[in-house]
Amino acid sequence: MNDRKRKAKDLPFTNGNGAHILKKNNSEVSFGQPVVEEEDLLSDGISSTQESNSGGTGEQSWSADHLAKKLKEIGLSEVAQKFKEHNISGAVLDMITEEQLTTMGIDKIGDRLEVLKFIRGISEEHKRKVFNDPVHGHTEIHPLCVKIIDTPQFQRLRYLKQLGACYFVYPGAGHNRFEHCIGVCHLAGQLARTLKKRQPELDITNKDVLCVEIAGLCHDLGHGPFSHLFDGKFIPTVRPELKWKHEDASVKMFDYLIEENELRKEFERFGLTEQDITFVKEQIAGPVKKNKNEKLLQGVTEEWPYQGREEKKGFLYEVIVYKIITTK
Structure with missing residues (x-):
């Protein structure tokens, strides 16, 4: 059998019966600030509309037939037929690579590039915002991160x-x-996407990358005045009995930020679940059961x-909670 003509059972994201073994939620991940509108990335007739024919959230809920219909709408009828033959639905769309498209029998490089452009396009439901960062230059930010930035708690x-x-000594x-938090968001996302x-x-997945970015963005929400001077000197002096850590305060502020600004529906809009929110909080302050974390670090359990x-996927926690990116 020609490798280019393999059916779904031979593809790495399906089982022997052609059924999907990995169901991924999509969310394009990027960084920046609400200052400059980026040009529309969905040009050349590629639609940014994320319809759902099954009541789910975004393109991850598309059936194989619905995805094939979308591909036909942008002039990729032959590609649509290949996708339908292999029973490819929106659930695994963010896992498809050019190599896998070749394996499916999509031989024309132009068609493969159009498919990859289409996949990226439907993941970018909204225009991204751009920050002119003093260190990293122009950086783009995901729409959900913009929603977080535009809250009083983050401001x-x-x-x-x-x-x-x-700054009293060094002007x-x-x-x-x-x-600082915007820079951490940028670097954390850059690292996750590179991996x-x-x-x-x-x-x-794109959801993993977005969660890492949000954790980087929100990891310092709980800092007090003068940052570490507050939790290192002020709190121990006025409340010596209080074991206060800015990481724990950041998690509480993150919860408050979501509820006070009614952002939970925005998280759901981009396919993020309660488990993903837990993932973000664990990246900021570590696991809920800290005693287990200490034993884990000591190699006891x-x-x-x-x-x-x-x-x-434990390596993702090392980006924020173990301070690969954040430093102080």
Whole structure:
């Protein structure tokens, strides 16, 4: 049998009966700020409308027939037929690579590029926003992250000095937690997407990347005045009996931010579930059962303490909670 003509049973994202073994929720991930509108990325007749024929959220709910119909609408009738033959639905759309398209028998490079452009296009439901970051230059931000940034709880970070009282001695050390968190969001997402691209065997999804970005964006929500001076000196002096950590306060502020600004429906809109929100919070402050976390770090137990992601994706926690990106 020609490898290019293999049926669904031979594809890496289906089982022997052609049924999908991985159901992924999509959400395009990027970074930035509500200052400059990016040009429409969905040009050349590719629609940005995310219809659902099954009552689900976005393209991940599309059936194989519905996806084939969408491909026909943009002039890819032959490709649509191949997708239908292999029973490809929206549930695995974000896992498809150019190599897999070739395996499906889509021989024309132009068709493959159009399919990949289409996949990216339907994931970008809204125009992204652009930040002119003082360190990283122009960075784009996901619409859900923009919703978080545009809340009073996040805007307060503009008034919290990143380096505490250092600016009294070093006039150039006047930057704040607001710009720091946007930078962490950018770098965390960049790292996660690079891993997704270079190591597809890790099964990193767009939802995973978005959750890592949100955790980077919100990891310092709970800081007090003068940042670490507050939890390192002020709290121990005025409330020595209180074991207060800004990470725990960040999780509480994150919960408050979601409820106060009615953002839960926005999370659902981009396919994020309660488990994903738990994943974000665990990236900020570690697992709920901290004693298990301590034992885990000491190599005493093999029990996985996190609830947001299974152990095989445990490396994602190292980006924020173990401070690969955030530093102080």
